[in-house]
Amino acid sequence: MTEQDTEAPEGVLRAGQSARIRVWDRADGTLRTVHESRERRYEAPNWTADGRLLVNADGRLWLLPADGTAPPEPIDAHGLPEANNDHVVAPDGRTVYASAQDWHIWTLPLAGGSAHRITPDDGGMHFLHGISPDGTRLGYVRLDPEGANWWASATIHTIGVDGTDDVAVTTDPGPADGCEWTPDGEWIVFNTEQFSDAPGNAQLARVRPDGTDLEQLTFDDRVNWFPHVAPSGDVAVYLSYPPGTVGHPADLPVELRLVTVGAWDEPTTIVQLHGGQGTINVPSWAPDGSAFAFVDYPMQDAPRA
Secondary structure, three states: OOHHHHOOOOOOOOOOEOEEEEEEEOOOOOEEEEEEEOOOOOEEEEEOOOOEEEEEEOOEEEEEEOOOOOOOEEOOEEOOOOEEEEEEEOOOOOEEEEEEOOOOEEEEEOOOEEOEEOOOOOOOEEEEEEEOOOOOEEEEEEEOOOOOOHHHHOEEEEEEOOOOOOEEOOOOOOOEEEEEEOOOOOOEEEEEOOOOOOOOOOEEEEEOOOOOOOEEOOOOOOEEEEEEEOOOOOEEEEEEEOOOOOOOOOOEEEEEEEEEOOOOOOOEEEEEEEEOOOOOOOOOEOOOOOEEEEEEOOEOOOOOO
16 A cells, blocks of 8 residues: 555545444453444544434534434534643533634533633643643643654643633643543543653553542553543543554554552453544443443444444
8 A cells, every 4th residue: 555545644544444333341341333434534432411422523513312313413612722632521511611623612502602722821831631620720731832852742731711820730740641530530540651761651550539539550561541430430441552652653553451559560451442542532331330432433344343
Protein backbone atom coordinates (compact mmCIF):
# COMPACT_ATOMS: atom_id res chain seq x y z
CA MET A 1 0.00 0.00 0.00
CA THR A 2 1.06 3.59 -0.51
CA GLU A 3 1.52 6.09 2.32
CA GLN A 4 -1.81 7.64 1.30
CA ASP A 5 -3.51 4.25 1.64
CA THR A 6 -2.27 3.65 5.18
CA GLU A 7 -2.50 7.11 6.69
CA ALA A 8 -5.44 9.45 7.20
CA PRO A 9 -5.82 12.88 8.77
CA GLU A 10 -6.74 12.95 12.44
CA GLY A 11 -10.43 12.30 12.95
CA VAL A 12 -10.87 10.64 9.52
CA LEU A 13 -11.27 6.95 8.74
CA ARG A 14 -8.74 5.20 6.56
CA ALA A 15 -9.79 3.54 3.34
CA GLY A 16 -11.49 0.25 4.24
CA GLN A 17 -11.88 1.17 7.91
CA SER A 18 -15.00 1.54 10.05
CA ALA A 19 -15.84 3.04 13.43
CA ARG A 20 -17.79 0.73 15.73
CA ILE A 21 -19.46 2.12 18.84
CA ARG A 22 -19.56 -0.86 21.19
CA VAL A 23 -20.74 -1.82 24.66
CA TRP A 24 -19.12 -4.32 27.02
CA ASP A 25 -21.52 -5.87 29.54
CA ARG A 26 -20.01 -6.34 33.00
CA ALA A 27 -22.35 -9.14 34.05
CA ASP A 28 -21.33 -11.65 31.39
CA GLY A 29 -18.49 -9.99 29.45
CA THR A 30 -20.42 -9.94 26.18
CA LEU A 31 -19.84 -7.33 23.48
CA ARG A 32 -22.41 -5.73 21.23
CA THR A 33 -22.03 -3.20 18.45
CA VAL A 34 -24.63 -0.44 18.74
CA HIS A 35 -23.57 1.47 15.62
CA GLU A 36 -21.02 1.04 12.82
CA SER A 37 -20.02 3.67 10.28
CA ARG A 38 -17.73 3.57 7.27
CA GLU A 39 -18.16 7.29 6.61
CA ARG A 40 -17.64 8.98 9.98
CA ARG A 41 -14.98 8.44 12.65
CA TYR A 42 -16.97 8.53 15.89
CA GLU A 43 -14.95 8.85 19.08
CA ALA A 44 -15.06 8.91 22.87
CA PRO A 45 -18.48 7.82 24.17
CA ASN A 46 -20.00 9.25 27.35
CA TRP A 47 -23.09 7.59 28.81
CA THR A 48 -26.05 9.81 29.72
CA ALA A 49 -28.48 9.26 32.58
CA ASP A 50 -31.33 8.57 30.15
CA GLY A 51 -29.59 5.73 28.31
CA ARG A 52 -27.88 7.49 25.41
CA LEU A 53 -24.28 7.77 24.27
CA LEU A 54 -22.61 11.12 23.56
CA VAL A 55 -19.83 10.94 20.96
CA ASN A 56 -17.95 13.33 18.69
CA ALA A 57 -17.26 13.21 14.96
CA ASP A 58 -16.55 15.76 12.23
CA GLY A 59 -16.08 18.49 14.85
CA ARG A 60 -19.60 18.04 16.24
CA LEU A 61 -21.24 16.27 19.18
CA TRP A 62 -23.73 13.47 18.52
CA LEU A 63 -26.24 11.43 20.55
CA LEU A 64 -27.52 7.92 19.96
CA PRO A 65 -29.45 5.34 22.03
CA ALA A 66 -27.09 3.01 23.90
CA ASP A 67 -29.21 0.06 22.70
CA GLY A 68 -28.47 0.89 19.07
CA THR A 69 -32.09 1.37 18.03
CA ALA A 70 -31.30 4.60 16.15
CA PRO A 71 -28.23 6.16 14.50
CA PRO A 72 -26.32 9.12 15.94
CA GLU A 73 -27.95 12.54 15.58
CA PRO A 74 -25.95 15.78 15.91
CA ILE A 75 -26.56 18.15 18.80
CA ASP A 76 -27.56 21.62 17.62
CA ALA A 77 -24.82 23.54 19.45
CA HIS A 78 -24.91 27.22 18.57
CA GLY A 79 -21.53 28.91 18.81
CA LEU A 80 -19.49 25.82 19.69
CA PRO A 81 -16.19 25.78 17.75
CA GLU A 82 -15.01 22.53 16.19
CA ALA A 83 -15.15 19.99 19.01
CA ASN A 84 -12.53 17.33 19.73
CA ASN A 85 -12.87 14.08 21.67
CA ASP A 86 -12.75 15.56 25.18
CA HIS A 87 -16.25 15.97 26.61
CA VAL A 88 -18.18 15.03 29.76
CA VAL A 89 -21.80 15.00 30.89
CA ALA A 90 -22.51 16.84 34.14
CA PRO A 91 -24.08 15.01 37.11
CA ASP A 92 -27.30 16.98 36.51
CA GLY A 93 -27.72 15.00 33.27
CA ARG A 94 -28.63 18.13 31.35
CA THR A 95 -25.30 19.87 30.76
CA VAL A 96 -22.33 19.03 28.53
CA TYR A 97 -18.80 20.35 28.90
CA ALA A 98 -16.59 20.00 25.83
CA SER A 99 -13.13 20.92 24.61
CA ALA A 100 -12.84 22.60 21.22
CA GLN A 101 -10.06 23.11 18.71
CA ASP A 102 -9.66 26.70 19.91
CA TRP A 103 -8.00 25.12 23.02
CA HIS A 104 -10.86 26.17 25.30
CA ILE A 105 -13.56 24.37 27.31
CA TRP A 106 -17.18 25.17 26.52
CA THR A 107 -20.55 24.35 28.08
CA LEU A 108 -23.91 23.76 26.41
CA PRO A 109 -27.24 22.04 27.11
CA LEU A 110 -27.33 18.33 26.27
CA ALA A 111 -30.62 18.99 24.48
CA GLY A 112 -28.94 21.59 22.27
CA GLY A 113 -28.73 25.34 22.42
CA SER A 114 -26.12 28.07 22.81
CA ALA A 115 -22.59 27.19 23.86
CA HIS A 116 -20.61 29.38 26.25
CA ARG A 117 -16.86 29.42 26.77
CA ILE A 118 -15.61 28.66 30.28
CA THR A 119 -11.82 28.92 30.23
CA PRO A 120 -10.09 32.32 30.13
CA ASP A 121 -7.57 33.58 27.58
CA ASP A 122 -4.56 32.78 29.77
CA GLY A 123 -2.15 31.51 27.10
CA GLY A 124 -2.72 27.84 27.85
CA MET A 125 -4.33 24.94 26.03
CA HIS A 126 -7.22 23.34 27.93
CA PHE A 127 -8.28 19.72 27.29
CA LEU A 128 -11.19 18.48 29.39
CA HIS A 129 -11.35 14.99 30.91
CA GLY A 130 -13.44 14.91 34.07
CA ILE A 131 -15.99 16.55 36.32
CA SER A 132 -16.21 16.35 40.11
CA PRO A 133 -19.03 14.21 41.55
CA ASP A 134 -20.76 17.32 42.89
CA GLY A 135 -20.62 18.97 39.47
CA THR A 136 -18.73 22.07 40.65
CA ARG A 137 -15.27 21.54 39.14
CA LEU A 138 -13.74 20.34 35.89
CA GLY A 139 -10.51 18.37 35.54
CA TYR A 140 -8.42 19.26 32.51
CA VAL A 141 -4.97 18.89 30.97
CA ARG A 142 -3.09 22.14 30.51
CA LEU A 143 -0.32 22.60 27.96
CA ASP A 144 1.93 25.51 27.04
CA PRO A 145 1.86 25.98 23.24
CA GLU A 146 4.93 28.23 23.30
CA GLY A 147 7.38 25.60 24.50
CA ALA A 148 9.73 23.73 22.16
CA ASN A 149 8.30 20.43 23.43
CA TRP A 150 4.77 21.49 24.29
CA TRP A 151 3.60 17.98 25.24
CA ALA A 152 6.26 17.79 27.98
CA SER A 153 4.50 20.68 29.74
CA ALA A 154 1.19 18.81 30.16
CA THR A 155 -0.10 19.04 33.74
CA ILE A 156 -3.38 18.28 35.49
CA HIS A 157 -5.52 21.23 36.60
CA THR A 158 -8.98 21.71 38.04
CA ILE A 159 -11.18 24.73 37.49
CA GLY A 160 -14.64 25.80 38.62
CA VAL A 161 -17.43 25.25 36.14
CA ASP A 162 -17.77 29.06 36.07
CA GLY A 163 -14.16 29.42 34.86
CA THR A 164 -12.71 30.64 38.17
CA ASP A 165 -10.34 29.22 40.78
CA ASP A 166 -7.88 27.38 38.54
CA VAL A 167 -5.70 24.98 40.58
CA ALA A 168 -2.60 23.10 39.40
CA VAL A 169 -2.86 19.54 40.72
CA THR A 170 0.40 18.22 39.21
CA THR A 171 3.51 20.31 38.66
CA ASP A 172 6.35 17.76 38.45
CA PRO A 173 8.16 17.02 35.16
CA GLY A 174 6.58 14.29 33.09
CA PRO A 175 3.49 14.90 30.93
CA ALA A 176 0.13 13.87 32.41
CA ASP A 177 -3.29 13.26 30.83
CA GLY A 178 -6.67 11.56 31.21
CA CYS A 179 -7.67 13.00 34.59
CA GLU A 180 -10.97 12.21 36.29
CA TRP A 181 -12.33 11.97 39.81
CA THR A 182 -13.13 8.74 41.62
CA PRO A 183 -16.85 8.48 42.46
CA ASP A 184 -16.24 9.40 46.11
CA GLY A 185 -14.40 12.59 45.08
CA GLU A 186 -11.35 11.64 47.14
CA TRP A 187 -8.90 11.07 44.27
CA ILE A 188 -8.09 12.10 40.73
CA VAL A 189 -6.83 9.20 38.60
CA PHE A 190 -4.75 9.89 35.50
CA ASN A 191 -1.82 8.70 33.39
CA THR A 192 1.64 10.18 33.59
CA GLU A 193 5.18 9.71 32.30
CA GLN A 194 6.84 11.18 35.38
CA PHE A 195 7.84 7.77 36.73
CA SER A 196 10.06 7.04 33.70
CA ASP A 197 13.15 8.67 32.20
CA ALA A 198 12.26 7.53 28.66
CA PRO A 199 9.66 9.18 26.40
CA GLY A 200 6.33 7.41 26.53
CA ASN A 201 6.03 4.63 29.13
CA ALA A 202 2.94 6.24 30.67
CA GLN A 203 1.64 4.56 33.82
CA LEU A 204 -1.49 5.16 35.86
CA ALA A 205 -1.47 7.17 39.06
CA ARG A 206 -3.76 8.86 41.54
CA VAL A 207 -3.49 12.09 43.51
CA ARG A 208 -5.65 14.04 45.91
CA PRO A 209 -7.50 16.96 44.28
CA ASP A 210 -5.24 19.31 46.27
CA GLY A 211 -2.13 17.74 44.70
CA THR A 212 -1.02 15.66 47.72
CA ASP A 213 -0.46 11.91 48.18
CA LEU A 214 0.65 11.14 44.63
CA GLU A 215 0.72 7.35 44.12
CA GLN A 216 1.75 5.22 41.14
CA LEU A 217 -0.83 2.51 40.41
CA THR A 218 0.52 0.42 37.49
CA PHE A 219 4.08 -0.83 37.03
CA ASP A 220 4.12 -3.02 33.90
CA ASP A 221 6.01 -2.62 30.63
CA ARG A 222 2.90 -1.60 28.66
CA VAL A 223 1.84 2.01 28.12
CA ASN A 224 -1.33 2.71 30.11
CA TRP A 225 -3.81 5.55 29.52
CA PHE A 226 -7.26 6.89 30.41
CA PRO A 227 -8.34 5.19 33.66
CA HIS A 228 -12.11 5.21 34.25
CA VAL A 229 -13.40 4.11 37.66
CA ALA A 230 -16.91 2.63 37.62
CA PRO A 231 -19.70 4.54 39.42
CA SER A 232 -19.73 1.71 41.97
CA GLY A 233 -16.10 2.56 42.80
CA ASP A 234 -14.92 -1.06 42.90
CA VAL A 235 -13.43 -1.54 39.41
CA ALA A 236 -11.84 0.50 36.66
CA VAL A 237 -11.21 0.13 32.94
CA TYR A 238 -8.17 1.60 31.17
CA LEU A 239 -6.53 1.59 27.73
CA SER A 240 -3.26 -0.31 27.39
CA TYR A 241 -0.85 0.25 24.48
CA PRO A 242 2.04 -1.97 23.36
CA PRO A 243 5.37 -1.35 25.09
CA GLY A 244 7.31 1.62 23.72
CA THR A 245 4.27 3.55 22.46
CA VAL A 246 4.79 7.31 22.69
CA GLY A 247 1.69 9.40 23.36
CA HIS A 248 -1.78 8.01 22.62
CA PRO A 249 -1.88 7.44 18.86
CA ALA A 250 -4.76 5.98 16.87
CA ASP A 251 -5.00 2.66 15.05
CA LEU A 252 -2.78 0.33 17.04
CA PRO A 253 -3.41 -3.12 18.55
CA VAL A 254 -4.50 -2.12 22.06
CA GLU A 255 -6.28 -3.67 25.02
CA LEU A 256 -9.02 -2.62 27.39
CA ARG A 257 -8.08 -3.83 30.86
CA LEU A 258 -10.34 -4.29 33.87
CA VAL A 259 -8.84 -3.93 37.33
CA THR A 260 -10.15 -4.06 40.87
CA VAL A 261 -9.57 -0.74 42.60
CA GLY A 262 -6.96 -1.49 45.25
CA ALA A 263 -5.35 -4.21 43.10
CA TRP A 264 -4.18 -2.22 40.10
CA ASP A 265 -1.26 -4.62 39.53
CA GLU A 266 -3.65 -7.49 38.72
CA PRO A 267 -5.49 -6.42 35.53
CA THR A 268 -7.59 -8.63 33.28
CA THR A 269 -7.70 -8.00 29.54
CA ILE A 270 -11.38 -7.84 28.59
CA VAL A 271 -11.12 -6.67 24.95
CA GLN A 272 -8.34 -6.72 22.34
CA LEU A 273 -9.02 -4.25 19.56
CA HIS A 274 -7.70 -1.94 16.86
CA GLY A 275 -7.86 1.56 18.28
CA GLY A 276 -6.27 3.97 20.74
CA GLN A 277 -6.96 7.66 20.27
CA GLY A 278 -10.74 8.02 20.30
CA THR A 279 -11.46 4.65 21.93
CA ILE A 280 -12.03 5.70 25.57
CA ASN A 281 -10.74 9.26 26.00
CA VAL A 282 -13.58 10.19 28.37
CA PRO A 283 -15.68 8.61 31.19
CA SER A 284 -17.59 5.80 29.48
CA TRP A 285 -19.39 3.80 32.20
CA ALA A 286 -23.16 3.42 32.31
CA PRO A 287 -24.56 5.33 35.33
CA ASP A 288 -25.30 2.07 37.16
CA GLY A 289 -21.88 0.59 36.35
CA SER A 290 -23.39 -2.34 34.46
CA ALA A 291 -21.70 -1.63 31.11
CA PHE A 292 -18.90 0.27 29.47
CA ALA A 293 -18.86 1.93 26.03
CA PHE A 294 -15.91 2.32 23.66
CA VAL A 295 -15.08 2.69 19.96
CA ASP A 296 -12.85 0.46 17.85
CA TYR A 297 -11.69 0.97 14.26
CA PRO A 298 -11.32 -2.35 12.40
CA MET A 299 -10.16 -2.67 8.82
CA GLN A 300 -12.33 -4.59 6.35
CA ASP A 301 -9.80 -7.42 5.92
CA ALA A 302 -9.08 -7.83 9.66
CA PRO A 303 -10.67 -10.47 11.94
CA ARG A 304 -13.74 -9.00 13.62
CA ALA A 305 -14.87 -9.82 17.15
